[in-house]
Structures are given as C-alpha cells and as structure tokens.
Amino acid sequence: MISESILTAQKVRLRPVEESDLTHFRRWLADDELRKWLGSLDKQPSVAEEFDWYSAKRQDPDTVLWSIDSTEGALLGNAELRISVVNRRAAVGIGIFDRDEWGKGYGTEAMRLVLDYAFGELKLNRVELATAVENVRAVRSYEKCGFVREGLLREHCLIDGQPSDSVTMAVLRSDWQAR
Amino acid sequence: MTVAGEVRLEGELVVLRPRVDDDLPLFARWHGDPDIRHWLHMSEMPNQNMEVERQRWQIARSDPTRVSLVIETLDGLPIGRPSSVGIDAAHRRAELGIAIGEKDHWGRGFGTDAIRVVLHFAFETLNLRRVELITDIDNERGIRAYEKCGFVREGVLRAKRMRYGEPLDMLMMSVLRED
Numbered sequence: 594m595i596s597e598s599i600l601t602a603q604k605v606r607l608r609p610v611e612e613s614d615l616t617h618f619r620r621w622l623a624d625d626e627l628r629k630w631l632g633s634l635d636k637q638p639s640v641a642e643e644f645d646w647y648s649a650k651r652q653d654p655d656t657v658l659w660s661i662d663s664t665e666g667a668l669l670g671n672a673e674l675r676i677s678v679v680n681r682r683a684a685v686g687i688g689i690f691d692r693d694e695w696g697k698g699y700g701t702e703a704m705r706l707v708l709d710y711a712f713g714e715l716k717l718n719r720v721e722l723a724t725a726v727e728n729v730r731a732v733r734s735y736e737k738c739g740f741v742r743e744g745l746l747r748e749h750c751l752i753d754g755q756p757s758d759s760v761t762m763a764v765l766r767s768d769w770q771a772r
Numbered sequence: 773m774t775v776a777g778e779v780r781l782e783g784e785l786v787v788l789r790p791r792v793d794d795d796l797p798l799f800a801r802w803h804g805d806p807d808i809r810h811w812l813h814m815s816e817m818p819n820q821n822m823e824v825e826r827q828r829w830q831i832a833r834s835d836p837t838r839v840s841l842v843i844e845t846l847d848g849l850p851i852g853r854p855s856s857v858g859i860d861a862a863h864r865r866a867e868l869g870i871a872i873g874e875k876d877h878w879g880r881g882f883g884t885d886a887i888r889v890v891l892h893f894a895f896e897t898l899n900l901r902r903v904e905l906i907t908d909i910d911n912e913r914g915i916r917a918y919e920k921c922g923f924v925r926e927g928v929l930r931a932k933r934m935r936y937g938e939p940l941d942m943l944m945m946s947v948l949r950e951d
Contacts, residue, residue, distance in 0.1 A: 633862070
C-alpha cells in the first residue's frame with residue numbers, strides 16, 4: 594500500500610508516493626550505475642511497467658511504499674517495507690535515485706525513519722536486507738543505522754553478468770531499543 | 773506452473789512429478805499435521821484447511837517463477853513435496869523448500885535423494901547458478917541432509933521467523949553450481 598504516514602527528519606521527508614513521481618523514478622532508472630545497485634532491473638522500465646509496479650505496490654497489503662523528498666521539497670527516491678505480518682519482520686529497500694544527491698546522508702536518515710516506523714508503529718521484530726558486497730557506501734550507511742552483518746551469500750547476484758557476493762544484514766527490535 | 777511442464781525426475785529412491793489439482797487433500801493433510809507444520813516457514817499462518825490450501829495452490833500454479841512437484845517413492849506413493857519458490861531468472865538462482873509429509877518415511881534417505889534430484893534439475897535443466905534455502909536453526913535432521921547434498925552454511929538470520937509466538941533464528945545455506 595502507499596503509506597499515508599508522513600515521516601520527517603532534518604534532511605528528508607517520507608510521504609505518500611504520487612503518480613506524478615513515476616516520471617522522475619523512470620527517468621533516473623535509465624542510469625546503469627543506479628540500476629546496478631538496485632539489483633532488480635536490467636533495463637529502464639517502460640512507462641507501462643513503471644505504472645504496473647506502482648499499482649502492484651498500491652494493492653499489496655504487505656508492502657508500504659513512500660517517496661523520499663528533501664526537506665526543501667526535492668524528490669530524491671523511494672523507500673519500501675515488505676512485511677511478513679505473522680513473522681513480524683520486513684525487508685527494507687531505500688533508494689536515493691538522484692545521483693547528484695548521493696553521499697549527503699539522505700539515505701541514512703530515511704532508513705532511520707523507516708526503522709522507527711517498522712519497530713514503533715508496526716511493532717516488528719526484525720528488519721532485513723541483502724545487498725552486493727561491492728555496494729560499500731550503502732553497507733556503511735546500513736551499519737550506521739544499526740544493521741548487523743549476518744552472512745555472506747556466495748555468488749548471490751549477477752552484476753554486469755558477473756557473479757557477485759551479497760551481504761545479508763538485519764537490525765532487531767532489541768538492537769533498535771538499545772540504541 | 774509453467775517451468776516443470778511434464779517433467780519426471782528420477783532418483784535412486786524417489787521420483788518427482790508435477791503437482792496436480794488432485795493432490796490438494798494430500799497437501800492439506802501434510803500441512804495440517806502439527807509435526808510437519810512445526811518446521812514449515814508458514815507454521816504461524818492460520819491453520820491449514822482445504823480452502824486455505826486451495827487458495828495457496830491457485831496462486832502457486834499460476835506463478836511462473838515457481839516449480840511445484842510431488843515426491844513419490846519408486847512404487848508410486850506420494851510422500852512429500854519440494855518446491856523451488858522464487859526462481860530469480862535475472863540472477864539465475866532459486867530458493868528451495870522441501871518437506872517429507874509422510875512421517876513414517878522420515879530418516880530413510882528419501883528427502884536427501886529428492887534434494888539431489890531437484891539440484892540436478894535446477895543446475896542442469898533450469899541452468900541456475902545458485903540454490904539457497906533457509907531452515908530453522910534447530911532442524912538438525914534437515915541441515916544434515918542439506919549438507920550431505922552440498923549445501924554450505926552462510927549465516928544465521930536472527931529472529932527470522934516466529935514459531936509458537938516466539939522469535940526463532942534460521943540458518944541460511946546455499947549450494948553453487950560449481951559445488
């Protein structure tokens with residue numbers, strides 16, 4: 594579903610995704626470098642594919658999706674939780690799509706907001722993710738937010754056609770409460 | 773189900789054949805048995821009955837990323853099911869779930885044989901590079917069978933799922949094509 598919650602920190606604001614955001618997402622997804630780290634798309638989605646993605650997310654009760662804005666109101670990317678209610682966990686995905694805005698701490702702040710929501714509002718036990726080990730900047734950001742490395746997944750993904758290891762990471766409710 | 777088609781996979785102790793609609797009562801019985809259910813990832817879902825099982829099957833059978841098979845003994849008795857859930861074609865990997873639903877066939881090598889058959893199919897026919905699974909950390913019998921088939925431990929996922937309302941760690945394992 595499209596979250597109705599607006600979450601605000603110093604640099605970023607998470608708000609409901611609007612249809613007008615899709616053009617921007619799609620334009621950024623033409624960037625090979627960005628898609629490489631997202632790991633799920635081998636080419637830029639078409640207008641129809643982007644809209645299908647949006648409507649699928651909107652209908653899925655186990656997904657929560659936000660757009661990430663800077664507090665000045667510039668769209669930066671999106672954030673998503675995919676929840677398993679019975680197991681009280683979620684997988685998280687944060688993407689700062691605008692490459693000019695990388696390295697400024699937006700992703701880290703957005704992740705902290707999503708974790709607060711996951712543990713505070715949704716009362717989950719565990720939030721997890723897996724990313725390519727080469728994605729050093731992201732791993733550093735996740736560790737700042739309290740994620741712990743749990744395992745190395747050998748040849749988990751293909752990046753530019755080459756097998757590449759992933760690191761699987763998670764933050765538990767108890768880690769988050771102790772922060 | 774599209775990938776398995778009319779496959780018939782033969783091992784030393786078992787034959788794997790495509791799942792059909794008539795298998796429904798069998799699956800409902802296996803998934804409803806508390807001793808089987810104990811180890812299932814879905815054990816916290818509302819208790820299995822024919823209607824729930826039918827809905828799950830409707831989703832599974834039309835999911836092109838899923839292979840649904842039934843394990844039979846050489847004399848044609850259905851004893852369990854493997855399922856390659858979530859074949860990720862882009863990264864050429866799959867997740868394996870397997871259960872021997874007939875308890876009197878536990879500990880007799882049927883599961884191990886079935887896993888070997890599925891791996892052969894995954895690597896040789898589906899041309900995958902990696903097959904992964906997660907299992908309850910205390911599933912010693914399962915873990916032993918997986919290790920016999922070449923699976924390697926990659927990490928412990930803390931509080932990955934709930935069992936009887938309590939958080940439970942799970943073990944991440946995988947086998948690569950070259951293993």
